[in-house]
Structures are given as C-alpha cells and as structure tokens.
Amino acid sequence: xxxxxxxxxxxxxxxxxxLRLPLEDxxxxxxxxxxxGVKGLKTNTSLPFDHLPLADAGYTMQNAREHFHVVxxxxxxxxxxxxxxxxxxxxxxxxxKLCRQLLRALPQGDSMETxxxxxxxxxxxxxxxxxxxxxxxxxxAMAAHTDPGLFTAKFMSKTPGLELLDGNGDWLAIEELGSSxxxxxxxxxxxxxxxxxxxxxxxxxxxxPSQARLSLVYEMRVLQEGLSLDDxxxxxxxxxxxxxxxxx
Numbered sequence: 001x002x003x004x005x006x007x008x009x010x011x012x013x014x015x016x017x018x019l020r021l022p023l024e025d026x027x028x029x030x031x032x033x034x035x036x037g038v039k040g041l042k043t044n045t046s047l048p049f050d051h052l053p054l055a056d057a058g059y060t061m062q063n064a065r066e067h068f069h070v071v072x073x074x075x076x077x078x079x080x081x082x083x084x085x086x087x088x089x090x091x092x093x094x095x096x097k098l099c100r101q102l103l104r105a106l107p108q109g110d111s112m113e114t115x116x117x118x119x120x121x122x123x124x125x126x127x128x129x130x131x132x133x134x135x136x137x138x139x140x141a142m143a144a145h146t147d148p149g150l151f152t153a154k155f156m157s158k159t160p161g162l163e164l165l166d167g168n169g170d171w172l173a174i175e176e177l178g179s180s181x182x183x184x185x186x187x188x189x190x191x192x193x194x195x196x197x198x199x200x201x202x203x204x205x206x207x208x209p210s211q212a213r214l215s216l217v218y219e220m221r222v223l224q225e226g227l228s229l230d231d232x233x234x235x236x237x238x239x240x241x242x243x244x245x246x247x248x
Contacts, residue, residue, distance in 0.1 A: 019087075019090055019091050019094075020091060020155055020216070022087065023087055023088060023091060023216070024214055024216070026083075026084055026087060027068070027084065027131050027133075027214060027216075028133075028214060030068070030081045030084065031066060031133040031214075036059050036061075036066075037059070038058050038059050038068075038079045038080065038081050039057065039058030039059050039060075039079060040054070040057055040058050040078070040079060041054065041057070041074065041077050041078060041079065042077055042078070042079055045077045046077075047073075047074055047077055047124075048073065048074075048124060049073055049074075049123060049124030051123070051223070052071055052073055052074050052124055052126065053071060053126060053223075054071055054074060054078075056069045057069055057070070057071055057074065057078050058078065058079055064134060064135055064137060064139075064140075064141040064142065064208065065132050065133060065134045065135060065141060065142075066132075066133050066135075067130050067131060067132045067133065068081075068130070068131045069128060069129075069130050070088075070092075070128060070129045070130070071126060071127075071128055072092070072125045072126070072127045072128065072129065073120075073123075073124030073125045073126060074124070075089070088129070088131075091216070092129050092218055095129075095153045095183070095218035096127065096218065096220065098153055098183065098185065099150070099151040099153050099185060099218070099220045100113055100116075100220075102151060102185060103116070103150065103151070103191075103220075106195065106199065107195075107198075108195075108229075111229070111233075112150075112194055112229060115229060115232045115233060116150065116220070116222060118232075119222045119223065119224070119232060120222075123222075123223040123224070124223070126221045126222065126223045127149065127218065127219060127220050127221045128218075128219045128221060129216075129217070129218050129219075130215075130216075130217045130219075131214070131215070131216055131217075132213075132214070132215040132216075132217065133212060133213070133214055133215075134159075134161060134206065134208070134209050134212065134213040134214075134215065135208075135212065136208070136209055136210055136211050136212060137208035137209075138208055139208050140205060140206065140207060140208060141161065141206040141207065141208045141209070141213075142205055142206035143205060144165065144203055144204070144205040145203070145204070145205070146188060146189055146201040146202065146203050146204070147186075147188035147189065147201070147219055148188060148189050148190065148219075148221065148225050149188045149189070149190050149191075149219045149220050149221035149222070149225070150187075150188055150190045150191040150194070150220045150221065150222070151185055151186070151187060151188060151191065151219070151220045152185065152186055152188055152202075152217060152218070152219050152220075153183055153184070153185040153217070153218045153219075153220070154183065154184055154215060154216060154217040154218065155180065155182070155183055155216050156174075156175050156178045156179060156180050156181075156182045156183070156184060157175055157180070157213050157214060157215050158180050158213075158214075159209045159210070159211055159212070159213040159214075160173060160175035160176045160207075160209070161175060161206045161207045161208070161209045161213050161215075162174055162175050162184070162204060162205075162206055162207075162215075163204060163205050163206070163207055164186065164202055164203070164204045165202070165203040165204065165205075171205070173207075186202035186204065187199045187200065187201055187202050188201050188202070188219070188220075189201045189225065190221070190222060190225050193228060193229075194228065194229040
C-alpha cells in the first residue's frame, strides 16, 4: 500500500536550479539575520475570510527548530520578511499542482479535487507552507505524528532527517535514499478519511540533524478536517442550491 511517492522529472530539476536553491539561501539568511520579529498580519489589514487558523502565522521559535508559517488564504495579508513572499510563492504553486495531480490519480480523485477547490473558495485556502530550520542535536527533533490535511509535499533536505514509518513498522530514512532534486509527497489524515482508509495517513518523524537542516514543506488542507467527503459534497450542493434560489 503506497502512502508516499517521490517525484523527480525535468520540471523539478529546473525548480531546484532556478527556484529552490536561491530560495533556500534567502531563507537561511532570514533565520541567521535580525528580522525574526516578523509575525502575524499587517497592521490595518482585513481578511477575505473569517476563522482562518492564524495563531502561528509568521516566525516561531521552538525547542528543536525555528520556523516561518504561512496560511495561503492570508498570504498577502501576512507580514513577510523583505522580498521573500515573491520568491516563495512560485514554489508553493508548483507543489500545490503536484499534489492536485496526485489527488486526481486516485479513485474518485476528480471528485476530491472538486470538493477541495470548492472548500478553498468557500472558507479560504487553509493549506499551509512552512519553512523549518532545525537545530543540530542528538534526540528526535520532531516526534512521530501524522499531518492533518490531504497531502504533505516537501523537497528532500540536503541534510537528512525525515523518517517515514513503512508497512512493516520500520522507520525509513527517506532522505538518505533519494536526492535533493526529488520531492517526497505523503498522505495525511483527511485523505485517509476521504478514501475510507484505502490511502492511510503516513506516520513520520524528524531525527535530529548533525548540522542545521532547512526544510520547505507544503500541506494541502481543508478547514473542516473532521467532515467526510460525502459531508462536504452535501455542503457544496446546499451552497449551489441557495445560490440558484437567490438568482431565481
């Protein structure tokens, strides 16, 4: 049973050379610099959607890592380090397209993509992009867990650390097997729910690196994570019915 997939093609090699490497250098400069107070929303700004999960938006320091967190529906309203939004968003777009391609490849994938797009329009796209900077250490940097969305997509880090739990109960050091030109994509909790367990959420952890480790991660999410695919289809049908009633 496949819970993750690695992607490597001409387009991703082009991304590595033209987008990813300069982007990583820019984010390393941010983490080593003095802009770390960047957090939350711009002053005197209004959001296009209510109830967006913005508590962790911006820069956060944790025990084993520091990171910058972006909620896509509020990307333009968030405070960003100077010029980094404009060079980060093209890479986010590429990872989103990859996740949508994989979603469409699944049974009922076209229907799932339609529901995801409808939810993103209705509630705002609550998918997130995180830039993690892990500190060197000897213990686990991130304990074993699953992610809440449909897919998580990340470029292989040059400094290995990500481990995935395989079907035999063994931890697979995926970044030691692939190259930094590859993207690893794995299933998350909502996809497991929508496929009724046919595609299980991939349990993973991060081993403490021997040196600083930068990680760029996109998570494809919906706001109402607890609802089934049928529930969300009903929400969308009700929305369309109300819309047509108003028009008539």
